[in-house]
Amino acid sequence: MDAVKQRPIGVFDSGVGGLTNVRALMERLPMENIVYFGDTARVPYGVKSRATIEAFTAQIVGFLLQNEVKALVVACNTIAAVAGQRVRQMAGNMPVLDVISAGSRAALAATRNNSIGVIATNTTVNSNAYARAIHEANPQARVYSQACPLFVPLVEEGWLDHEVTRLTAREYLKPVLAEGVDTLVLGCTHYPLLKPLIQREAPHLHLVDSALTTAEAVAQALQAQDLLNDAPGVCGADYRFYVSDIPLRFQTIGERFLGRTLNQIEMVSLG
Ligand code: DGL
Secondary structure (H helix, E strand, C coil), X not given: CHHHHCCCEEEEECCCCCHHHHHHHHHXXXXXXXXXXXXXXXXXXXXXXXXXXXXXXXXXXXXXXXXXXXXXEECCHHHHHHHHHHHHHHHCCCCEEEHHHHHHHHHHHHCCCCEEEEEECHHHHHHCHHHHHHHHHCCXXXXXXXXXXXXXXXXXXXXXXXXXXXXXXXXXXXXXXXXXXXXXXXXXXXHHHHHHHHHHHCCCCEEEEHHHHHHHHHHHHHHHCCCCCCCCCCCCCCEEEEECCCCCCHHHHXXXXXXXXXXXXXXXXXX
16 A cells, blocks of 8 residues: 555646646645646647547546556646546546536635636636536536636746736626626636736635645545555655657746746657
8 A cells, every 4th residue: 555655646737737736736745746747749728629638638647547646636627627537437446636626616615605707718618617517516606607718828928917918817807707706716727827917807806726726635535545645755755747748948837837947857759
């Protein structure tokens, strides 16, 4: 059993954005080893079809299972929205945590007027996955979803506090605010980086950062299954980062998401 506890947690995303989840996991569970896979060659997923995303996801999960992970974290909202089922089928009895389940629970716990806004990619919004997860737990809740496709490139450009981003956010938030929501789920890996800007635009909203809530869900699941690593290596936890491409500025953008230096990056080809 102890050998299993020392296995890494497998975290994956369509690209670099899932590093916000790795960052939250490093802070919440500093003894845990982590293997990350980001499909940087094929990002973005947020505009792709369900069939394509499912096929890519199966390749990623296969790779992480070969790396003997003890749990899987679906850091990408778009993958969780359309391929969550596929991940769970492949994982068998292994714990699988995803940003949509964790974010939906956190939103329901936070809302006072039962009206929740969700901002996400086109594919996530079209899948209705957040609304389904929220309604499963509380059929009375009202969910209003808004796709914000321009946010991903703006964040990758580093325009986290830029006039263009502010105007874009104002435009996207207008219909959401008109619905009277009191809670807003940041339903995409990239949006937590826009938290200060969004909060300034809508100071009364409770913002749900799915990276933080997912890290908490991982901690609880590992604890419940007696899988927490209680014997880390002498050098501390081990972090490995695999990507399918190392594009220009990868290091800079990656470090923005991770909040620290990004080492041990290796390129692997899955297709
Ligand atoms: N990781 C994706 C998500 O959380 C955003 C980037 C993409 O479209 O692939 O939905």
